Amino acid sequence: MDQNIRFLFDRLQEGLLLVSSGGVVLYANPAAKEIMPVVAGEGLCAEWLLSSITAIQRGYVKLPQTFDVDLQRGDMSTDHVQVTVLASPARSNFIVVMKNINAEWQHATEIGNLSEMIYCEVRAPLQRFLSSVAEMHAKFEQQGENNWSLRNAVTNVAQRSDVLLDRLRKVSLLAASSRATAMYDEMRIPLPALVGDAVQTANHAIAEHGIRVSYCGLENDRPIIYGSRNFLVQALAGYLTYLVERCARGGNIVITAETFGNQVNLSITNDAGLAPANDSVARFDSPATGQPKAFEAMNLTLVVCKRVIRLHGGNLRFVREAGVTKAIVFDFPVGAPTAEERQLETLQSLRYAQDLNTLMELLPRHFGEGNIEECR
Amino acid sequence: MRNADNMNEPDCILIVDNNDVMRKLLSLTLKNKKVELVEARSGREAWQKVLFKRPKIVLLDIMMPGDMDGLEVCRRIKTDPALADTKVVLVTARGQQADIEEGKRNGADIYLVKPFSPLYLIDALRELEFSPS
Numbered sequence: 001m002d003q004n005i006r007f008l009f010d011r012l013q014e015g016l017l018l019v020s021s022g023g024v025v026l027y028a029n030p031a032a033k034e035i036m037p038v039v040a041g042e043g044l045c046a047e048w049l050l051s052s053i054t055a056i057q058r059g060y061v062k063l064p065q066t067f068d069v070d071l072q073r074g075d076m077s078t079d080h081v082q083v084t085v086l087a088s089p090a091r092s093n094f095i096v097v098m099k100n101i102n103a104e105w106q107h108a109t110e111i112g113n114l115s116e117m118i119y120c121e122v123r124a125p126l127q128r129f130l131s132s133v134a135e136m137h138a139k140f141e142q143q144g145e146n147n148w149s150l151r152n153a154v155t156n157v158a159q160r161s162d163v164l165l166d167r168l169r170k171v172s173l174l175a176a177s178s179r180a181t182a183m184y185d186e187m188r189i190p191l192p193a194l195v196g197d198a199v200q201t202a203n204h205a206i207a208e209h210g211i212r213v214s215y216c217g218l219e220n221d222r223p224i225i226y227g228s229r230n231f232l233v234q235a236l237a238g239y240l241t242y243l244v245e246r247c248a249r250g251g252n253i254v255i256t257a258e259t260f261g262n263q264v265n266l267s268i269t270n271d272a273g274l275a276p277a278n279d280s281v282a283r284f285d286s287p288a289t290g291q292p293k294a295f296e297a298m299n300l301t302l303v304v305c306k307r308v309i310r311l312h313g314g315n316l317r318f319v320r321e322a323g324v325t326k327a328i329v330f331d332f333p334v335g336a337p338t339a340e341e342r343q344l345e346t347l348q349s350l351r352y353a354q355d356l357n358t359l360m361e362l363l364p365r366h367f368g369e370g371n372i373e374e375c376r
Numbered sequence: 377m378r379n380a381d382n383m384n385e386p387d388c389i390l391i392v393d394n395n396d397v398m399r400k401l402l403s404l405t406l407k408n409k410k411v412e413l414v415e416a417r418s419g420r421e422a423w424q425k426v427l428f429k430r431p432k433i434v435l436l437d438i439m440m441p442g443d444m445d446g447l448e449v450c451r452r453i454k455t456d457p458a459l460a461d462t463k464v465v466l467v468t469a470r471g472q473q474a475d476i477e478e479g480k481r482n483g484a485d486i487y488l489v490k491p492f493s494p495l496y497l498i499d500a501l502r503e504l505e506f507s508p509s
Contacts, residue, residue, distance in 0.1 A: 055397045067396040348469070348490040349397045355493040356401060 001027060015081075015098035018088060021057060023050050026093065035081055035098050036071055051349045052085060053094060063087050068101070130161045189225045189232065191264060191332070195255055198236035205244045206253075211270075213240070217257045225264070225332045235316075236266075239328060243270060267319070269327035387506070388412040390431040392422040392449070393467070394440045402435055405494045419444030426453060431462060433506055435497075438468035438479070447482045454483025463504045465497075 001009075006027075009016050015032030019025055028038040036046055044050055048069055056063060066084045073079060080102050086095040137158040140151045192215070199206070199213050206213055225232070243253060247270050256267045314332040389406055393399040394417050403413050414429050416422035419440050426434060426449070434453065438446035446466060453459045466484040479487045486500045 052397055055400065065396075348492070349395065349401065351491045352398065352401050352494060355495070356405060359494055 015096075015100075017096040017098070019044060019049075019053065019094045019096055021053075021092050021094070023053060032096075032098060035079065035100060049083070049085075049096065051353075052083075054350060055353055056085060056094070126164070130164065133157055133161045191225060191257055191266070194225060194232055194236065195257070195266070197233040198240060199255075201233055201237035202240040202244065205241045209244050209247060210250045211244050211247055211253055212251075213253045213255065215255045215257070236268075236330065239268060239330075243268065243328075263314075264332050266330040266332065267327050268330070386410050386412045387433075388414055388429050388431040390414045390416060390422065390425055390429060390434045392416045392419070392435060392440070392446065393437040394418060395437070398437075401494075402497070405497055419446060419449045422449050423452060426459065426462065430459070433463045433465060433501065433504065435465050435467055436484075438466055447478065450479070450484050451482040463506070465500050465504070467492075 009027070009029045012029055013031055015035045016027075016029045017025060017032050017038060018027040023044045025038050025040050025042060025044055028040055032038060038044065038046075044053075052065065052067070056065060064084055064086045066082065068080060068082050071079045071081050079100050082099045082101045084097045086097065087093075088095045133154075137154050140147075140154045195215050199215075240253070247253065251270055253268065253270045256269075258265050258267070314330065317329050317331070319327040319329055387410070389411055391399055391402045391406075391413060392415075393402065396417070399415050399417065403415060406413055412429075414425055414431065416425050417440075422434070422436065423444060425431075434449070436446040436449055440446060446468070450464045450466060453462050453464055463485045464483065465486040465488060466479045467488045467490065468479070469490045476487050476489075485504060488496060488500060
């Protein structure tokens with residue numbers, strides 16, 4: 001490779017790979033080596049990239065091809081990487097450009113969650129408020145002839161509420177469009193890491209009250225949750241803080257994780273049996289637009305915590321015994337495929353591509369233009 | 377059910393898989409002038425396209441990251457009376473009997489376990505008596 005070109009490639013912020021048609025890495029710049037383990041002169045060890053190159057070579061996928069992939073690092077965290085595969089000028093080789101888009105991804109995730117919360121948490125109460133104003137205005141129109149100043153004031157509020165409603169519609173529209181496209185749940189979070197982050201976030205309150213927090217179970221299984229790490233941590237920390245503030249000084253809080261099928265249940269309780277009062281629980285279980293002030297913690301109310309968990313396909317519920325609330329349980333769907341399943345996904349692509357290639361050679365007229373029924 | 381306005385529209389097959397390559401391969405298998413192929417890469421996107429396109433068949437990968445996996449999309453399709461004509465082929469890496477039962481409980485018409493060949497897909501469509509019109 002020309003020295004000037006190499007100098008330029010070595011300084012690119014995006015990862016750059018030059019891969020031969022046989023899957024051998026001809027060149028990898030430092031940014032590419034940071035993203036994934038590659039050695040120039042050796043074969044690619046990334047099956048996901050090999051299967052893509054195979055599909056391109058067989059003509060199933062046209063160049064340039066761009067896709068996103070989650071790459072796991074040694075510390076179990078995940079990089080979200082955007083990959084573009086291009087034909088090299090030499091034609092027989094491939095250029096692979098990789099860009100770590102964790103920050104953009106997280107931003108999109110959080111914007112999506114925020115939009116969802118605006119849509120869910122603001123729209124309904126505001127609409128109820130505005131309908132109350134409209135009702136009041138209608139009553140004054142009918143009965144308030146004798147109090148002109150008050151009647152005018154209500155008329156003004158009603159007129160302004162129309163403007164507010166119009167703006168809310170615009171915000172709702174924007175939120176709805178963000179909601180449709182945002183990825184709430186693309187970050188890969190090992191459950192122990194999620195619990196650890198939540199405990200760390202609530203650490204100030206935990207230390208202040210002299211509470212001991214322990215975590216039981218599933219260290220080996222390490223169930224994976226897909227979600228917005230920030231929001232889920234906040235949701236868990238929100239409840240922990242709430243519980244700590246109502247726990248006797250020096251008490252214990254136990255966090256227990258158990259898996260049931262494709263779901264993991266995270267139960268949080270304390271040895272004093274302290275939990276939210278029943279009237280609070282009833283309010284919590286009511287529609288989310290209730291009065292969440294009593295649950296304020298970490299700027300996320302528990303009602304909002306429940307919303308966040310539900311956004312991720314989970315649930316948040318109370319366990320009651322003899323009418324007393326004993327624990328709160330966070331149910332999370334475990335969305336991550338196992339290593340075996342990931343391998344199977346790759347195997348499926350390769351085997352399917354090979355079979356399809358054979359079929360297309362044997363029955364060229366039946367694919368793309370013919371009757372698929374006749375393929376057997 | 378199709379109304380008079382869309383009687384002449386080709387049948388629609390929705391292919392749902394977060395794996396770009398696999399989605400393209402499935403699409404290539406079914407590429408046919410008389411079938412409209414629509415793709416989605418997440419459960420949420422799939423559900424939106426189901427509502428919009430009313431596909432005849434949905435090829436649905438179960439394991440997808442997101443707040444809506446394939447089983448949830450399947451359940452929604454099968455509980456919506458307006459989508460009574462929509463058939464669901466669940467595609468998954470999970471081959472345990474319990475998973476298959478879960479798929480059936482959610483109303484899946486056919487369950488394909490990976491790795492499978494294009495011929496299995498064609499057989500599945502035949503089993504659903506699907507013939508592009």
